[in-house]
Amino acid sequence: MDWSLFDRYRNFIPDFEGFLKSLEEPFPTGLRGTGDLGPWLECVSDQAYKKPFEELFFYEVEGERKFWGGRLEHHHGHYFMQAFSSLLSVLALSPDENETILDMCAAPGGKTTHLAQMMKNTGLLIALEPDLNRRRVLKANLNRMLVANCMVYASKGQDISLGSLRFDRILLDGPCSSEGTFRHDTLLGKKRRKVNYLSYNKEFREKLHREQAALLDHSVSLLKENGILVYSTCTYDPDENEGAISKLLKRHPNLVIEEIPFSQEIEDKLSQGICEYEGQDFGADLLKTRRVYPHKLNSIGFYVARIRKLSS
Amino acid sequence: MSQELENSLLKEEDRAQLIHYLFDRYGIKEAFWDSWDFIKRKEGLWLFPRGSYELSNQGAEESAGLRLFSGTEFPYKVTHQFGLFCQEAVKKGTIDADHESAVKLLKREVDLDFVTQETRPGYYLIQYEGKFVGVALLSRGKWTSQVPKSLKAQLPQNLSIRNLR
Numbered sequence: 001m002d003w004s005l006f007d008r009y010r011n012f013i014p015d016f017e018g019f020l021k022s023l024e025e026p027f028p029t030g031l032r033g034t035g036d037l038g039p040w041l042e043c044v045s046d047q048a049y050k051k052p053f054e055e056l057f058f059y060e061v062e063g064e065r066k067f068w069g070g071r072l073e074h075h076h077g078h079y080f081m082q083a084f085s086s087l088l089s090v091l092a093l094s095p096d097e098n099e100t101i102l103d104m105c106a107a108p109g110g111k112t113t114h115l116a117q118m119m120k121n122t123g124l125l126i127a128l129e130p131d132l133n134r135r136r137v138l139k140a141n142l143n144r145m146l147v148a149n150c151m152v153y154a155s156k157g158q159d160i161s162l163g164s165l166r167f168d169r170i171l172l173d174g175p176c177s178s179e180g181t182f183r184h185d186t187l188l189g190k191k192r193r194k195v196n197y198l199s200y201n202k203e204f205r206e207k208l209h210r211e212q213a214a215l216l217d218h219s220v221s222l223l224k225e226n227g228i229l230v231y232s233t234c235t236y237d238p239d240e241n242e243g244a245i246s247k248l249l250k251r252h253p254n255l256v257i258e259e260i261p262f263s264q265e266i267e268d269k270l271s272q273g274i275c276e277y278e279g280q281d282f283g284a285d286l287l288k289t290r291r292v293y294p295h296k297l298n299s300i301g302f303y304v305a306r307i308r309k310l311s312s
Numbered sequence: 313m314s315q316e317l318e319n320s321l322l323k324e325e326d327r328a329q330l331i332h333y334l335f336d337r338y339g340i341k342e343a344f345w346d347s348w349d350f351i352k353r354k355e356g357l358w359l360f361p362r363g364s365y366e367l368s369n370q371g372a373e374e375s376a377g378l379r380l381f382s383g384t385e386f387p388y389k390v391t392h393q394f395g396l397f398c399q400e401a402v403k404k405g406t407i408d409a410d411h412e413s414a415v416k417l418l419k420r421e422v423d424l425d426f427v428t429q430e431t432r433p434g435y436y437l438i439q440y441e442g443k444f445v446g447v448a449l450l451s452r453g454k455w456t457s458q459v460p461k462s463l464k465a466q467l468p469q470n471l472s473i474r475n476l477r
Contacts, residue, residue, distance in 0.1 A: 043474045070468045072418070076396055076444075100367065122347070124364040126373075139375055146397050148348075148359045148378035151368055163369055 005179070005200060009236055012274045013293060022295035027183055029065050030299070031079040032087060032110075033057035034117060034145070040073070052298075053265050058084060060298075077145045082110040085180070085292045085302035089173050089232040090114040092260045092290075092304050098123045099168040102222060104157035104215055107134035109141035111173055116147040125150040126167075128157050158214040166224040173232045174215045175208060180234035180301025183294055205239065212240060216248045220255065223309045228258075232304040238277040241303040242289060246282040248307075257285045258306045269297035273305070320370055322350035322357065326386070330357075333387055337434065339403025356382040356391070390447055392460055395437045399444040406437045407448070414440040415471050417448060417457045420464045424448060424455035443475045 003020050010016050028050075031037060037059055041049045047062035059079075061068060068074060068081055090111050095101050095118045106112045106127035116125055127142075127150055129135045135154060142150055153160060157172065219229050233240055249255055262270070273289030275282050292302035322330065327350055334340045349365055351358040353376075360377035378397060381388030395402075407428045409417065416424055417438050430436065430450065435458065438445050447458040 040474065070466065072445075072467060072471065072473055075463055075466060122361050122364075124361070124367050126368065135374065142375075143378065143393060146378060146393060148397070149361045149364065151373040151376040153372065154374050165368055 003182075005182075006236065008200075008278075012238075012277065013236070014271060015295060018295040019293055022293075022298075023183055025183075025294075027083065027294065027299055028060035029063070029068060030082055030084050031059045031061055031068065032082055032114065033059065033079045034077065037079060040078075044071070044073075052084070053263070055263055055265065056087070058087060060084075075144060080110055080113055080141070080145060084297065084299040085234065086110055086173075086300075087114065088262070088266075088290070088292070088302060088304050089171055089230055090118060091262060091266070092232070092306050093169050093171050093228060093230040094261055095119050095169055100124045100165070101126070102167045102170045102219075103127045104160075104170060104172045104219060105129070105174045106152070107131065107138040109138045109145075111171060112138065112150065113141055113145040113147055115171065116142075116145070116149055119149060121147065121149045123149060126162070127152050128155050128160055130154060130156045158211070158218045160218070160222075162222070165222075167222055167227060168224055169228045169230070170219045170223055171230050171232075172215055172219050174212055176212070176233035176235040176240050177205060177208060177237055178234055179236045180292070180294075180303075183300055205237070209239060209244065212244050213247065216244065217251065220248070220252050220309060225309060225311055227309050229255075229307045229309065230304060231307065232302065234300055234302055236291070236293075236301050236303075238274055238280075238282075241291075241305075242273050242275070242277070242282040242286040243280060245289065245305050245307070246280075246286060249283070249285075252309075254310045255307050256310060257288045258308050259288050260290055260304065260306045262290070271296060273303070320351050320353070321365060322352050329386060330388070338398070338405040338437070340398060340401045344398075344401045350380075351376055354384070355379065356384070357388055359397070389458075390435050390437075392447060392458070392463065395444040395447055399437070399439075402437055405434075406439050408442070409438050409440055409445065411440060411473060414438065414445045414473055417446045418459055418464065418467060418471060418473075420457040420459055420461065422456075424457060426455060440473055441475045445473065 013019050050060040095115050097120050103112045107129040112127045129138050270290045273286040275284050275286045289305040331342050331345050347362050349360050349362045351360050356379050358377035359380050378393055379391055380394040382391055383389045407426045409426055413426055433451050436448050438448050449456045449458055
C-alpha cells in the first residue's frame with residue numbers, strides 16, 4: 001500500500017517506520033463482554049484468546065468476524081464486536097449511574113451500548129443519528145444489548161433541540177477522515193479508495209473541520225455547568241484533533257482540558273497529544289489529550305480529549 | 313404532567329394489573345419493577361428507567377427503552393428481549409428443553425415439542441441448561457416458536473448452543 005498520505009506526520013509519530021509497518025498488519029477481532037467471557041471462550045473456540053487489560057472484559061479472538069457475529073451469544077447481547085480504541089472514548093467519559101448523557105453521533109452503537117452498560121441501564125441516555133439506515137443498525141444493537149435507558153432521535157448533533165434539558169456528560173465521536181482505520185488493505189473498501197480518503201483533499205477536510213466545529217460548539221451549549229465533554233476521532237490529522245480542540249477553547253474560555261482517568265495499564269500504551277503542528281501552536285494543555293498509534297496499541301488509530309465546562 | 317406524557321406512560325392501574333399478571337404467570341416479584349416505567353407505544357410496551365422519561369421531549373424521540381411486550385392491550389405478548397432481560401427474575405412459566413428442541417425453537421421449525429407437564433395456553437420461556445433460548449406459544453395443544461425471524465436468519469445452519477457459565 002502507498003502510505004505517503006502519512007508522510008506529513010513523520011515529525012510527531014514516534015518510531016515512524018514501526019508505525020508504517022504496523023499498517024500492513026490486520027488488527028485482531030475484539031469482543032467487549034458484558035461480563036467475564038473467559039470460560040465460555042475456552043469452550044467455543046480451540047484457538048487462544050487474549051485479555052489485554054486485566055480490568056476490562058475485553059478479549060482479542062482469532063477467527064473470522066462472521067464466526068463471532070453468527071453466534072447465539074452475540075445475538076443475546078453477551079458481547080459487542082469492536083476495536084479496543086473505541087472503548088477509550090467511553091472510558092474517558094467515565095459515565096455514572098443515574099446521569100443524563102448524550103451521544104452526539106451514535107450509530108452503529110458500540111459506544112452507545114458501552115455507555116448504557118457503564119450507566120447500568122439507569123438515568124437517561126440520548127443517542128442521535130440522522131441517517132435512517134444507520135439508525136436501524138443503532139436500534140438493532142441497542143435491542144440486542146438489552147439497553148433500556150436510551151432514547152434515539154433522528155437528528156444531526158448540531159441541530160438537536162431538547163428544550164431545557166442539559167447533560168452531565170456528552171460523547172462526541174464525530175465524522176472524521178478515518179485515517180486510523182487504514183490499518184490493513186482488507187479494511188479499505190472500494191468506497192474508501194476514492195480520492196477523499198487515500199490522498200489529502202483540502203476541500204473535503206475543510207468541510208469536515210466546519211462540521212466538527214459545529215458539533216463541538218453545540219455540545220458545549222448542551223452541557224451542564226461542570227459537565228464533561230469527550231471528543232474523539234479515528235484519525236491522526238492534528239487539524240481534526242488538537243487543532244479542533246484548541247480552536248474550541250478559544251471560542252469558549254469557560255472550558256478546560258482535563259487529564260483522562262485511564263488506568264496505568266492503558267496509559268502505558270498511549271501517546272500524548274501534540275501541542276504544535278505546521279506552525280500552529282495548540283497550547284501545552286493539549287498534551288493532556290491522548291493518541292493511539294497501532295504499533296503501540298494493537299488497534300485502530302484514535303484520538304481522545306476530555307473537556308470540562310466550568311461555568312455558563 | 314403533559315397530556316402527551318400521560319398518553320405514553322402506562323397508567324398506574326394498568327401498571328399494577330401488568331405487574332400482578334407477570335407475578336402470576338412468570339413468578340416475577342413486584343419489586344423487580346420498582347425502578348422501571350412502562351411506556352405505551354403503538355408497537356407495544358417499552359421499559360424505561362423510572363422518572364427518566366419525563367426529562368426529555370416526549371413524542372419527539374423515535375424510540376425509547378427496551379420493548380418487552382408487543383400488542384396494544386392486556387394481556388400483552390412477551391418479546392424475546394423480555395426473556396433475556398427477565399431470565400434471572402422469572403420463577404415459573406419456563407420449560408427446560410434439550411439441545412435438539414432448543415435448536416429447533418431457534419430455527420422456528422414447526423414440529424416443536426417439549427417434555428413438560430404444562431398445559432396452560434400462553435407464552436413460555438424456553439431454556440437450555442438454565443439459560444433463556446426463546447419464547448414458545450402453547451395454543452390448542454400445539455407449540456409455535458416465537459423466536460424473531462430476523463434472529464433465525466442470522467444464526468448459522470450448524471447451530472450449537474454453548475452457554476456462558
